[in-house]
Amino acid sequence: MDFKEFIENGEKLYLPNLSVDMVIIAFHQGQIKCLLLQIGDKWLLPGGYILRTESVEDATVRILRERTGLKDPHFKFLSVFGGEDRKFTEEWRQFLENNDIHFTEGCWLNDRFVTLAHYSLVDFEKTQPVLGDIDAAFQWFNMDDLPNMWMDHKDIVLTAKERLKEDIKQEQLTYNLLPNEFTMPQLHQLHEAILGEPLDRSRFQKKMIASGIFERLPKLKKESPGRNPYQYRVKKA
């Protein structure tokens, strides 16, 4: 289905006025990044719509897979964004004009949308972003340094950033951001990056090991200076 058909017939396939947006988060070079797509001169979150024949959860997984190529991606519900004026009329108009596509005022995409925002933690190395039909580019942006974005999409990213801070105090989910095998210093740096503050190395290590969800691999890994760290991986049931 090309974009023109999508504009014309999308409302038969998808639930109207409802979208799913994804804050796809990765860890690279010591920084927390999120994946954005470019349409026109602005950036927006990867997202999509819910087929009338699929559940919200299925739609979320489908959208994630389409964009990241990952088979079984991590994701978690973030929040509803449901302002009464949440329309993208101006954004669509600009894009359609620039691409010589006929602009229909009453198009379903021009209506108000309530979005179900999710966030997803992915392994930077394993993620191969895929462009949609109309996306000009993708790029990983530092979460502290976001570009011009559509409407409230920046708010959504910032909400995800705050949410992640809360969540990692409770659950162990950050390993989704690392390769299968990782070291404690890596995990430590990751947590510091998420929380934006220094964490005591000693206690961090003890706490992680005490959590019991990781198993130490006897292997060591060789690198530059210093002592070689152990590697760990998540215990399998």
Added chain:
Amino acid sequence: MDFKEFIENGEKLYLPNLSVDMVIIAFHQGQIKCLLLQIGDKWLLPGGYILRTESVEDATVRILRERTGLKDPHFKFLSVFGGEDRKFTEEWRQFLENNDIHFTEGCWLNDRFVTLAHYSLVDFEKTQPVLGDIDAAFQWFNMDDLPNMWMDHKDIVLTAKERLKEDIKQEQLTYNLLPNEFTMPQLHQLHEAILGEPLDRSRFQKKMIASGIFERLPKLKKESPGRNPYQYRVKKA
């Protein structure tokens, strides 16, 4: 607007395929209860739809006010329920037949609905439930002893029950379930009822006082046996 007009013209006023459901929770006689409405011989959560001209949050407050008469009710987002088969066709058919209302197969209410579930903590004494046009009755049900309910509404209530357990460990929000002025034993019993397990009285009291959000009122309150407890209220900014 009567119900017939609501069936026929509702889709012009409201966002389609999207609803708001409320788990309205109160504390009465030592037990956690939630407010349900009766339609036909089954029970369901108070809920409603989102006007095209109002935000999701405004819709939530409006629905809560309509049902409870409270000016400024507490509420919190709970979860999205978005299964692909989430339709109330059978439930509506039964109700409409029993009430001699013409049944339209293609009615917007018969379509699939994604619901945005919220929960609300209210003061039992201050809450004056109001019946909707089509509700046969309302009743406070013990959260552990729910009647036959529409579709997944029981799941929603149970999700709220679990969520409340998590939330009170983090934030102080249970005072919404008590009168403005309350005693520590009352708050203690409330927490025990929510968590379903005994809590040490001494530590509970210290912790609550240490949280700093309550102020002790010098007054005492007289009752049956035992020593008279202090009263507390939430500190005002």
Added chain:
DNA sequence: ATGATTTGTGTCACTTTGCCACAAAAAAAA
């Protein structure tokens, strides 16, 4: 008065947290 009941608060061992130190390992420098 006496006793039962309820409420407020103290104690004390135990655990968790925050902070620092130091030893072990490995590359880099001398």
Added chain:
DNA sequence: TTTTTTTTGTGGCAAAGTGACACAAATCAT
């Protein structure tokens, strides 16, 4: 080769927090 520098693993200890219990104070019933 020896020394220095960098990084990682682990231990210790005071301070704060937690859990379980004890006991005193206040009030009603007898």
